[in-house]
Amino acid sequence: MLTIDDLGDLRGKRVLVRSDLNVPLDGTTITDDGRIRASVPTIQRLRDAGARVVVCAHLGRPKGAPEDRYSLRPVASRLGELLGAPVAFATDTVGDSGRDVVAGLADGDVAVLENLRFNPGETSKDDAERGAFADQLAELADAFVSDGFGVVHRKQASVVDVAQRLPHAAGGLVLAEVEVLKRLTVDPARPYVVVLGGSKVSDKLGVIENLLGTADRILVGGGMVFTFLKAQGHEVGKSLLEEDQLDTVRGYLDSARERGVEIVLPTDVVAATAFAADAEHDVVPADAIPADRLGLDIGPDSGRLFASRLADASTVFWNGPMGVFELEPFSHGTRAVAQALVDSDAFSVVGGGDSAAAVRTLGFDEGAFGHISTGGGASLEYLEGKTLPGLTVLDS
Numbered sequence: 018m019l020t021i022d023d024l025g026d027l028r029g030k031r032v033l034v035r036s037d038l039n040v041p042l043d044g045t046t047i048t049d050d051g052r053i054r055a056s057v058p059t060i061q062r063l064r065d066a067g068a069r070v071v072v073c074a075h076l077g078r079p080k081g082a083p084e085d086r087y088s089l090r091p092v093a094s095r096l097g098e099l100l101g102a103p104v105a106f107a108t109d110t111v112g113d114s115g116r117d118v119v120a121g122l123a124d125g126d127v128a129v130l131e132n133l134r135f136n137p138g139e140t141s142k143d144d145a146e147r148g149a150f151a152d153q154l155a156e157l158a159d160a161f162v163s164d165g166f167g168v169v170h171r172k173q174a175s176v177v178d179v180a181q182r183l184p185h186a187a188g189g190l191v192l193a194e195v196e197v198l199k200r201l202t203v204d205p206a207r208p209y210v211v212v213l214g215g216s217k218v219s220d221k222l223g224v225i226e227n228l229l230g231t232a233d234r235i236l237v238g239g240g241m242v243f244t245f246l247k248a249q250g251h252e253v254g255k256s257l258l259e260e261d262q263l264d265t266v267r268g269y270l271d272s273a274r275e276r277g278v279e280i281v282l283p284t285d286v287v288a289a290t291a292f293a294a295d296a297e298h299d300v301v302p303a304d305a306i307p308a309d310r311l312g313l314d315i316g317p318d319s320g321r322l323f324a325s326r327l328a329d330a331s332t333v334f335w336n337g338p339m340g341v342f343e344l345e346p347f348s349h350g351t352r353a354v355a356q357a358l359v360d361s362d363a364f365s366v367v368g369g370g371d372s373a374a375a376v377r378t379l380g381f382d383e384g385a386f387g388h389i390s391t392g393g394g395a396s397l398e399y400l401e402g403k404t405l406p407g408l409t410v411l412d413s
């Protein structure tokens with residue numbers, strides 16, 4: 018991959034940096050700034066080189082139009098604090114504000130553009146629409162640095178199309194993440210255990226197919242669980258469910274059996290009356306979730322089971338919290354898995370915005386894990402052996 022050194026002298030040049038600043042927020046309060054901190058070294062390096070740094074990023078999944086709750090303004094403020102320098106904020110991405118803010122930058126200055134996903138072109142499936150938005154982004158800069166590892170699996174304008182329009186390079190974060198993940202693709206020490214959870218179920222269920230060819234054991238928790246339980250014929254109440262994936266999941270279970278890959282499912286679940294910290298909740302058997310309840314965590318028995326299936330692992334990749342860890346009553350399963358990794362001798366990689374945030378907010382020391390990756394879906398697709406569009410485009 019091309020690196021920042023390949024871009025030559027950057028003094029006075031406008032450099033567009035695609036970062037992954039998709040951090041968890043409580044209102045306008047950032048509850049974990051890990052992804053912003055991870056983005057700082059590349060931005061600082063470009064400042065030191067005298068570049069005029071234009072940072073672009075997304076927050077959440079707005080549908081192509083502005084929504085206050087997804088504004089990057091609080092993120093820009095936090096970036097300024099971490100850099101110890103003023104950060105200009107454009108209230109749009111490629112409109113008047115974006116252009117004015119970029120025009121006002123001096124060498125070494127930094128600006129953050131408003132959420133890329135407020136523009137329909139960013140995530141469009143239509144090449145022409147995405148290309149037109151990428152043209153506008155490219156007009157704001159002389160060079161492009163891709164540093165948002167968490168989005169390199171997305172074929173989106175700011176990840177792929179803009180790189181085709183400007184001299185481009187991989188940032189230090191992307192290079193570092195790929196370096197670590199390579200260790201898990203080239204002959205990982207066995208047993209190799211993958212732990213999957215979280216809420217992006219439709220996105221991530223598909224990775225299991227390829228992981229069945231590489232992992233020895235897959236532990237399933239979080240919102241993923243219920244599609245498996247339902248596929249086995251159990252009721253899951255009001256829990257997160259991908260109804261149209263039931264046959265696919267049955268196929269995974271059959272295929273795992275044939276290949277000798279162990280799929281470990283929870284034996285009990287914390288089932289609540291509502292998605293709220295003060296909701297009534299009980300531990301119920303995984304095969305007997307009441308119709309009016311939703312599963313928001315794996316239960317204590319499952320926590321012990323998962324820990325026991327991690328104890329002998331030599332390599333572990335974990336993406337996706339085991340429950341709604343943001344709410345204390347539903348954080349115990351995630352804590353149990355994190356503790357099991359801390360206690361094991363395995364080389365462990367924890368990937369994903371929320372998984373990394375969970376580990377930190379639950380009070381674990383980052384140093385106790387082999388690597389904390391900023392990418393969840395991106396890491397998973399890399400480990401599957403898939404071609405990631407945001408990486409391929411940096412090769413040429």
Ligand SMILES: Nc1ncnc2c1ncn2[C@@H]1O[C@H](COP(=O)(O)OP(=O)(O)O)[C@@H](O)[C@H]1O
Pocket residue numbers: 214215216217218238239240241257312313314336337338339340341342343368369370371372373392393394
């Ligand atoms: N049983 C569940 N039901 C609903 N949401 C869940 C459940 N378990 C975990 N989650 C949610 O999953 C979210 C993280 O999912 P995801 O984005 O896939 O992970 P990551 O960001 O680590 O890749 C968390 O906000 C958590 O509250």
Ligand SMILES: O=C(OP(=O)(O)O)[C@H](O)COP(=O)(O)O
Pocket residue numbers: 037039077078167168171217368369370371391392393394395
């Ligand atoms: O949070 C992210 O991914 P992750 O939840 O897989 O870690 C990235 O910012 C990508 O976001 P997206 O899954 O909305 O494209």
